[in-house]
Amino acid sequence: MLEKQGKKIINLGIGQPDFKTPEHIVDASVEALKNGEHGYTEGKGILKLREAVASDIFKRRKVEVDPENIVIVPGGKVTMWHAIIMFGGEGKEIIYPNPGFPIYESVINYSGAKPIPIRLDIVDNFKINFEELESSINNNTSLIIINFPSNPTGGIISKKDMDKLVTILEKHPNIKILSDEIYSRILYDNTEFISLLEYPQIRDRLIILDGWSKTFAMTGWRIGYGVWPKKYVKVAERLNINSFSCTNTATQFAAIAALQGPQDSVDLMVSEFDKRRKIMVNYLNEIDGFKCNNSKGAFYLFPSIKETGISSDDMENILLNEIGIAAVSGNSFGSFGEGYIRFSYANSEKNIKLACKKIKQYSIKKGWNA
Template identity: 40%
Template sequence: MAVVGTETAFEVLARVAEEERRGRRIVSFCIGEPDFPTPEAVKEAGIEAIRRNETHYSPSAGIRPLREAVAAEIARTRGVPTDPEEVVIAPGAKPILFHSLMAIAGPGDEVVYPNPGFPIYESVIRLAGATPVPLPLREEAAFSFTAEDLATRVGPRTAMVIVNSPHNPTGSVASPEALAELVRLARRHDFWILSDEIYSRILYEGEHRSPHALPGAKERTIVVDGFSKTYAMTGWRIGYGVMPRTLAGDVARLVTNAESCTATFTQHAALAALTGDQEPARRMVEAFRARRDRIVEGLNAIPGIRCLRPQGAFYVFPNVTGLVQARGLASARELQEALLTEAGVAVLSRSAFGTPAGDEDQQYVRLSYATSLEQIDEGLRRLEAYARGGAGRPGGRAWPE
């Protein structure tokens, strides 16, 4: 258990709940969850499935209609013909990541993962007994991995490379050149690609690019996607993986061992989401676009902060080195704590997204803008007041009660 990590976002969320229980108003940018409700038609499909008694076991790989719909969606959006036998449904996208690593990697293997990145990557790599190899995402490269950095980190021991585009925590999108080099190296060194595409529909410029769509990639790529972000279904716990048929059988067998199956009625709700009206999802992305523009503009107006404009997801990852230094702090982790206790603003520091890999001289925090424009404006106001020298009153009461 000593190697198993966690998600700091949930720990900070618990801190926020405790502060609010004490009567303090917190502006929270810490959790990566759409603040929109699940679309009504999707909720009704889930309720109707329960009423039809779709409350019993399903096949471990998922119900056939949903697997067919996912296969059709992959063919339509990635341009890759896909068979339902290549699809595994799981209670969220995380189990696909977990089971894929357990099926593929072990002691003696290396797994390359984006850094900074979703903290569960590094955690599960270690749990599988493999060696995590961080792939740096640098601000000067717009937080896309570079072909050069990737080439120096893969070799005969590489079992898998994990990519995430659009990316958590930076909102970046992998460049076409980097994806092409990834596939070329995968074929040369015979490793798997796990492409985490959970934010594929939350994109503000251009079309989504998947390594799965490149020549020679399908037979060695695992696409991880789901319904949590696009359809505001985080609590429904429903996701999927697309992979070669043999590996799909292995992953389904691990689902049998770990979860038995995914809740049947949530699969029917997911089917309605995927095949029904896409207007709620489109409107949500447009709202995120407006929020992105507001928060980027506001952050760049605050002394000591600079922020790139993200291309996807609903996160910004500003450089706060100047603010950390101006306030006499040692790190972004200390800034995270100071903002919560003195300014009533919850953010996550760079340390929440993987062991630092050579970027310790620069300090970053992540803010999720999956919240209202009013909350964004209030959070920016508090951040600016803190940056310009505002200090907490006795008892840490630096914000409205």
């Protein structure tokens, strides 16, 4: 809108990589179409793709997954939708991270279940507070959602904390778990990714959400996958068939090429993000009233702006209308996101530096935290 009026906006609001889908992936989809691969596929996806996902999981996590338990869907979001619709509903409670990806709370509400937020705070480096988690669980709890690396905080979970989480989950064998691992390959500072798949004791009630959108810069292709326990995989497939039949066929061929082809584009993207992350953390911490932690994953920073005395919504408006920067108000990610603002560093180093300088100049002029 503002751009249409001729105003230059630096977009630090967007949740998608500013990179191109690698050429060999695009070529694989074109070739598939030329080869006549344009009909329906199996509801849960082409076997060759599910096998490629299983091999990729084995390569990265040393965990065996039966391709029959994998359900290909049009985007990571769909696994979230399936799981919440399956385990939500009247009388149920679903625990989810807050601030967190906004769709969790929205779909929990839609399902009729009660959303039970788990507060993530910059003071704890956006880690799970296990006492709070335990006290939130009761007989109505049907599902716990976790997301590491996290949107919007960029937070991660350590092996020690994952062990703690699993110990709690073992005490509650009826509760299902949805682990949103969509940012699992976007990690910094040699951080190792820990997947809940590595804990066999909860596999019979664990759903993994992952996909291609972020890792391979494929947000618009719409493809993701869920790893489902044997007991629920047929229901997930039925939900696919009843709503969209199958995921776009040419896209499925592109996804095979993504997993089986060269991975240097992923490494390149992550190292580029890493450079920008370091620059941005330093710059943001120089702004009066901003406190930004050194996030280790995804491509977001979620500084606290509490000391500026400005609300998250007002900050979003000031940034956009007065400084020319798009960012997202912290409370778009839940009520505990108030007092924060989300910046994505899916933009050039030059633009990130310029944006931070502009905010700093403005903050000096207005005397934030004076």
